[in-house]
Amino acid sequence: MISIRHLLQRLGQLGLLGLMVGLVCWPFNLLDRWGDQLLGLLPAFSGQPWQPLSLSLACTPLLVVPLLLWLQSSLFQRGRGSGIPQAMTSIEHPEKAAGLLGLVPSLQRLLLWGLATISLLPLGREGPVVQVGASAALWFRRLFPRWLGDISHADLLAVAGGAGLAGGFNTPLLGVVFVAEEFMGTFSTALIWPALVVGALAAVFSSLVGEPEFALGMVGVAPAELDQLVWALPLGALAGGLGAVFARLLLRTTRRWRQLSIQRPLHLGLAVGGLITAFLLISGGAAGCDGELLMTAMINGSSPTTALLPGVFGDLLTLVLRVVAPVLALGTGIPGGLIDPSFAFGAVLGHGLGDLASAPQLGLTLGMVAGLAGATQLPVLAVLFGVRMAGDQQLLPGLLLAAVVAAYVSRCLVEKPVYHALKDIADEPLPAS
Secondary structure, three states, X not given: OOOHHXXXXXXXXXXXXXXXXXXHXXXXXXXXXXXXXXXXXXXXXHOOOOOHHHHHHHHHHHHHHHHHHHHHHOOOHHHOOOOHHHHHHXXXXXXXXXXXXXXXXXXXXXXXHHHHHHOOOOOEOHHHHHHHHHHHHHHHHHHOOOOOOOOOHHHHHHHHHHHHHHHHHOOHHHHXXXXXXXXXXXXOHHHHXXXXXXXXXXXXXXXXXXXXXXXXXXXXXXOOHHHHHHHHHHHHHHHHHHHHHHHHHHHHHHHHHHHHHHHOHHHHHHHHHHHHHHHHHHHOOOOOOOOHHHHHHHHOOOOHHHOOOOHHHHHHHHHHHHHHHHHHHHHOOOOOEXXXXXXXXXXXXXXXHHHHOOOHHHHHHHHHHHHHHHHHOOHHHHHHHHHHHHOOHHHHHHHHHHHHHHHHHHHHHOOOOHHHHHHHHHHOOOOOO
């Protein structure tokens, strides 16, 4: 039987690790908010015509992407890549953790991702926060080698890496599910219980420093369950297929550009930066950043997607840009994530289809969860993320069905889940020059 003293001691140790994870995630959350504030100055969100400042902001990718690729091919090589493949490799091979995690790669990834974010690149942040969360576990084990001794080194990295998601998005259960559904592939009480404590404390810290509980707002619809299920089937299939296309494009681009981004960073950077700048100018800014500002605006009833074209045509243009732009940015190896980008293109797809039937909010909510499930093949994570980010518990039946259908459709089109496939690419040796 476990004594009260031992229980309190263990909770205190897990809580301290959770606070450490929340602390190291805080700069990422701060930079993410700054990026959205800058994006809000562009016409799609401000409602104003192009001004010298907004034009300058839209053109920053043309200058910044070549700089980022040059940095990560020379001075910041250890900060290259999403961060999740590095964390997964460290969990599978703990002897590699010191080189893939730790202070240097974490700082390099923070600087690269931060510069990309305030330059309006369409990147999520789950990769860097998972990596820095796992790094916090590495530092924790070095500072307190005798604490939590019954948790293996690999399991501790997994728990803290998942808690990075909790700290990055103020979503406690998201970290727990990521540990079980993606890192370890099993719901084990030996992992789930510690992950609950660490994730909860990381999320508490995230909340205290300003990350909102429902980051995208509150969805204000409550249709009947049957209506939800009727919508969930087609939206799940369509958004799941689109998520699979996104994943395949990302994997192919990442593999093809891996060596090119190191050998010719400036040339590739100018091409990618020029395309992203063009996307920002065409869309009025709707194609920029991680997509959270776009989804918030749509939840609140605005239509940033109609900056260039009206109605469904604007939605279609924005949809194409929101799929292609993250593929270009992530394919170069710039640190980032695909959760928010896939959430965003699913939202645009669902909003556009729902608008045709006077149900844009329902379509938006089901679409964004299905888009994420299709891109990642993680339906439980997608549902939890949707519920937490948009406050849409009333749509749970539809969300569950849409996510499962999307994940199944994606599994038919993409053999291996995207994070595992990206890890395999990262582990491949570079061909000789």
